[in-house]
Amino acid sequence: MDYTSIFPLMRAELTLTAILVLLFLYDLIAGERGRRWFSAVACGLLVVQVIVTLVPAPAGELFGGMFRYTPMDGVVKGVLAVGALVVCLQSDTWLRRDDTRHKQGEFYILTLSTLLGMYFMIGAGHFLMFFIGLELASVPMACLVAFDKYRRYSAEAGAKYILCALFSSGLMLFGISFFYGTTGTLYFDDLAARLTGSPLEIMSLVFFFSGLGFKISLVPFHLWTADAYQGAPTAVTSYLSVVSKAAAAFVLFTTLVKVFAPMVEQWQTLLWIVTVLSITVANLFAIRQKDLKRFMAFSSISQAGYIMLAVIGGTPLGMTSLVFYVLVYLAANLAVFGVLATVEQHADGRISLGDYNGFYRTNPRLAVMMMLALFSLAGIPPFAGFFSKFFVFTAAFQAGFRVLVFIALLNTVISLYYYLLIVKAMFITPSDAPIAPFRSDNYTRVSLALCLAGVLLLGVVSAVYDGINALSFGL
Amino acid sequence: MIKMEYYLVVSTILMFVGIYGFVTRRNLLAMLISVELILNSVDINFVVFNRFLFPGQLEGFFFTLFAIGVSAAETAVAIAIIINIYRNIRNIEVKNLREMKW
Numbered sequence: 001m002d003y004t005s006i007f008p009l010m011r012a013e014l015t016l017t018a019i020l021v022l023l024f025l026y027d028l029i030a031g032e033r034g035r036r037w038f039s040a041v042a043c044g045l046l047v048v049q050v051i052v053t054l055v056p057a058p059a060g061e062l063f064g065g066m067f068r069y070t071p072m073d074g075v076v077k078g079v080l081a082v083g084a085l086v087v088c089l090q091s092d093t094w095l096r097r098d099d100t101r102h103k104q105g106e107f108y109i110l111t112l113s114t115l116l117g118m119y120f121m122i123g124a125g126h127f128l129m130f131f132i133g134l135e136l137a138s139v140p141m142a143c144l145v146a147f148d149k150y151r152r153y154s155a156e157a158g159a160k161y162i163l164c165a166l167f168s169s170g171l172m173l174f175g176i177s178f179f180y181g182t183t184g185t186l187y188f189d190d191l192a193a194r195l196t197g198s199p200l201e202i203m204s205l206v207f208f209f210s211g212l213g214f215k216i217s218l219v220p221f222h223l224w225t226a227d228a229y230q231g232a233p234t235a236v237t238s239y240l241s242v243v244s245k246a247a248a249a250f251v252l253f254t255t256l257v258k259v260f261a262p263m264v265e266q267w268q269t270l271l272w273i274v275t276v277l278s279i280t281v282a283n284l285f286a287i288r289q290k291d292l293k294r295f296m297a298f299s300s301i302s303q304a305g306y307i308m309l310a311v312i313g314g315t316p317l318g319m320t321s322l323v324f325y326v327l328v329y330l331a332a333n334l335a336v337f338g339v340l341a342t343v344e345q346h347a348d349g350r351i352s353l354g355d356y357n358g359f360y361r362t363n364p365r366l367a368v369m370m371m372l373a374l375f376s377l378a379g380i381p382p383f384a385g386f387f388s389k390f391f392v393f394t395a396a397f398q399a400g401f402r403v404l405v406f407i408a409l410l411n412t413v414i415s416l417y418y419y420l421l422i423v424k425a426m427f428i429t430p431s432d433a434p435i436a437p438f439r440s441d442n443y444t445r446v447s448l449a450l451c452l453a454g455v456l457l458l459g460v461v462s463a464v465y466d467g468i469n470a471l472s473f474g475l
Numbered sequence: 476m477i478k479m480e481y482y483l484v485v486s487t488i489l490m491f492v493g494i495y496g497f498v499t500r501r502n503l504l505a506m507l508i509s510v511e512l513i514l515n516s517v518d519i520n521f522v523v524f525n526r527f528l529f530p531g532q533l534e535g536f537f538f539t540l541f542a543i544g545v546s547a548a549e550t551a552v553a554i555a556i557i558i559n560i561y562r563n564i565r566n567i568e569v570k571n572l573r574e575m576k577w
Contacts, residue, residue, distance in 0.1 A: 128538055135545045139552050146556045152563045156572045158556040163506055166549050167497055170513035173542060174490055177520035184529045186538065 009060045009069040012053040012077045013123070016116050019045045020109060027105030035104065039092040039443065042108045046085040054078040061125065065187055068125040071471045076250050076323060077119055083243040083330050084115050089447035090338045091235030093345045093440070099150070107147065111239060113140040118247035122254075127176050127186040130251075131169075138165045138215070141244060145232040157231025164214060164224040172211025178204040188259045195262040202266050209270060212255075215248035216304045219277035226285075229297035234344055234351075237293055238337030241300040246326040249307045253322055257314040264314065271312045276407055278305030283414045290353050292340055292422070296333070299377065302415060303329055309392045309408060313399025319472040321391035324458075324465055328376065328388040331454025335373035338448050339366050346438040356422065357431030363438070367426045369448055376455045378419040379412055384459035391465070479527040482519060489516035503557045503567040507550065514546045 007014060023042060030038070059070045088108065095104040117136025124130035142165060146158025180186055182201055183194040195201060213221040229237045256267050279302050286298035307329075310322035343366070344351050360367040376385035389412065397405045440448075458464055489512050496509030518539045525535025561567050 128534075128541060131538075132541060132545065135549065139545075139549055142552050142556065146559060149559050150563070155556065155560045155563050159503060159553075159560055159572065162549070162553045162556055163497075163503070163510065166507070166510040166546075166553065167513070169549075170493070170510055170517065173514065173517040174520070176538075177517050177524065180521060180535055180538070181524040181528060184532075186534055 005060070006062060008057045009062055010067065010123075011055075011057070012049070012074070012081075013116065013119050015049055015052045016081075016112060016119060019049060020112050020116065023105065023108050023112070027109070035101070038104050038108070039088065039095065043085060043088050043443075046081060046088060050078055050081045050085060053081050065189065066126045066129050067120075067123050069123060072319065072323070072468075073122050075468060075471060076122060076247070076326075079323070079327050079330065080115060080118060080243050080247055083246065083334065084111060084239070086330075086334045086338075086447045086450060087111070087235055087239045087243070089443045089450075090238065090334070090341050091233075092443040093342060094233065094235055097345075100148075103147075107144070107235075110140040110144050110147075114138075114144070114239075114244065118243070121251050122247060124251075125188050127179070127188075127191075130255075131173065131176070134172075134211070134215070135169065137244065137247065138169070141165075141240065144236045144239070145228050147236060148233050151231075153231035154233065155231075157228045160224050160231075161228045168211045168214035168221065171207045175204040175207025175209075175211070179208070188255070191259050192261055195260065197263045197266065201263065205260060205263055205266060206270065209267070209274075212248055212252045213274065216245055216252065216307075217301050218274045218304055218308065219281050219301065220274065222278070222282070222301050225301055226294050226297040229300075230291055230294045234293065234337060234341040237296070238334055238341070241296060241337070242330050242333050245300065245304060245307075246330065249304065249311070249322065249326065253311045253314075253319060256311065257319075268312055268314075271308055272401070272404060275305050275308040275312065275404060278302060278308065279408055279411045283411050283418070287414070287418045287421075292351050292353060292356070295353070295418070295422075296336060296340075299415070299419075300333065302411065303333075303377070305411075306389065306392055306408065309396040309401075309404065312401055312404070313395050315395060315399055316472045317391075317398060318395040320465070320469045321388070321395045323468050323472070325388040325392050327464070327468075328384040328454070328458050331451045331458060332373045332376035332383075332385055335369060335448060335451035335455060336377070338444060338451060339370045339373075342366070342440040342444045343435060346440070347435045350435060353422065353425055354431075355435060356425045357429040358434035359426040362434045362436060366440070369452060370426065371423050372452065372455050374419040374422055378416045380416070382459065384455055384457070387459035387465075479523055482523040482527075486516040486519040486523070489513075489519070501569045503560070503569065506569075507553050507557070511546065511550065514542065518542055 026041060053074060056071060061068050094100060095107060114137045117133050121130055121133030121137060124133055142158055142162035145161045146155055148154035178200055179191060183191055185191055210221055217225040260267055282298045282301035286295055289295035289298060307322060307325055310318045310325060376383040379385045379389040393405050493509045493512030497506055500506050500509060521535040521539045557567055564571055
């Protein structure tokens with residue numbers, strides 16, 4: 001085997017592994033003084049990672065088809081790395097606190113381990129590789145959710161997360177085992193050729209889908225979401241809601257379209273039901289939330305439903321709109337979580353909706369930032385969220401799912417209502433004890449500036465969409 | 476020689492015993508044990524399919540080995556988290572984990 005061909009195809013994974021080792025050694029060697037620069041070092045290395053990942057390279061296969069690389073994979077991996085970078089920037093204030101300072105190395109290493117798992121999941125060409133990637137993405141994630149180990153909420157959320165993760169991966173493996181039994185192979189390409197759509201395989205498909213549905217937190221599998229989001233530290237919540245979800249959604253698209261192509265009718269029915277449930281149920285539950293992290297949990301479930309609109313058609317247009325939607329969602333959601341995290345750090349953990357009354361009077365810039373991000377999430381033009389929703393709806397409509405698009409459109413109106421509840425609290429409702437004015441640190445400012453640029457520019461600069469579209473050719 | 480169907484019956488029973496236990500048990504460790512039953516049933520499935528249907532290859536055996544390893548890692552993390560809960564609230568009953576609801 002020619003070892004020189006490995007690097008161009010696996011460069012994202014190899015650089016990320018190198019970064020992990022470097023950070024680990026740095027954590028070991030640097031003393032109390034050196035650790036002060038930890039976040040700067042970590043973010044610098046992640047910038048390198050983003051650049052290396054986004055350099056274009058031709059598609060190819062490694063290890064007899066176990067690992068595959070397409071240019072689209074490279075784009076998605078780059079987007080995920082950007083998400084991880086923004087989360088690391090935003091977590092700096094929290095990690096500098098006295099109770100977490102000694103374990104900031106662990107935070108970065110665990111976060112990057114999950115990122116590595118997602119990379120392998122995306123690049124997998126065999127179910128074994130896929131399974132290991134999925135587990136590498138979800139086991140360190142449970143440690144991250146339970147990271148604040150003296151806070152009861154965090155421990156409770158960690159237990160709920162890991163038990164649900166184990167359960168769903170058990171179901172998924174059960175499904176995969178019957179695929180193996182009926183076809184005799186676990187390579188994606190061979191499976192696609194040998195699947196027949198027999199009843200046993202339909203059952204296995206449902207089991208398999210439930211495993212990924214858990215990661216994306218679609219509705220029948222969403223029960224862990226709100227608790228894990230509320231209990232986890234805010235930086236982890238934002239990572240969980242954006243990066244982890246985006247990776248799983250992309251993988252769901254590629255596996256359904258490539259591997260399960262012979263069973264397209266079955267999974268389209270399945271996805272239809274799950275999409276309607278996700279969007280509707282999550283929207284109705286989001287309205288009654290008072291805790292903003294919990295609120296964002298239900299908002300992210302309904303956003304996952306919109307992402308499924310891109311999956312259901314299984315067309316190249318769907319692929320483009322999925323990646324674009326994920327990119328826009330990443331910018332807007334991380335902006336909201338950035339504001340939430342910095343407010344939580346500077347105002348003694350105040351995070352409920354009532355705490356944001358009168359926020360505009362005391363911290364006008366953060367309030368406007370949050371408003372723009374919420375508008376983008378709700379899909380109001382001219383922000384990026386409008387365009388991403390538009391493309392997703394077009395993809396589903398062209399594939400013939402008109403009723404589904406209509407239901408999703410109705411739900412957009414409901415979602416606008418609850419996003420505006422926060423805007424109303426910030427701008428209109430007066431408060432006796434508003435959050436005092438404060439200055440956030442430079443890391444948070446940089447991250448919020450990045451997100452703001454994403455919210456404002458991604459929709460207007462058509463080069464981004466065209467660039468993604470050029471790669472989605474042939475899926 | 477024992478037929479393949481008997482093995483599959485055992486593994487399916489294990490699977491659904493695990494699901495039933497996961498849904499009904501009200502103790503975190505008991506829930507963890509139930510999940511382990513599910514994972515074991517999957518391992519049996521892979522080995523049986525490989526042994527009876529595709530004796531020429533090793534894919535199922537490999538998958539089983541990896542699944543055992545990964546599930547051991549998951550269990551270690553789960554037990555660590557459960558111990559942490561015990562330290563926080565001196566209890567691992569599910570009914571005490573109701574701080575966050577709806």
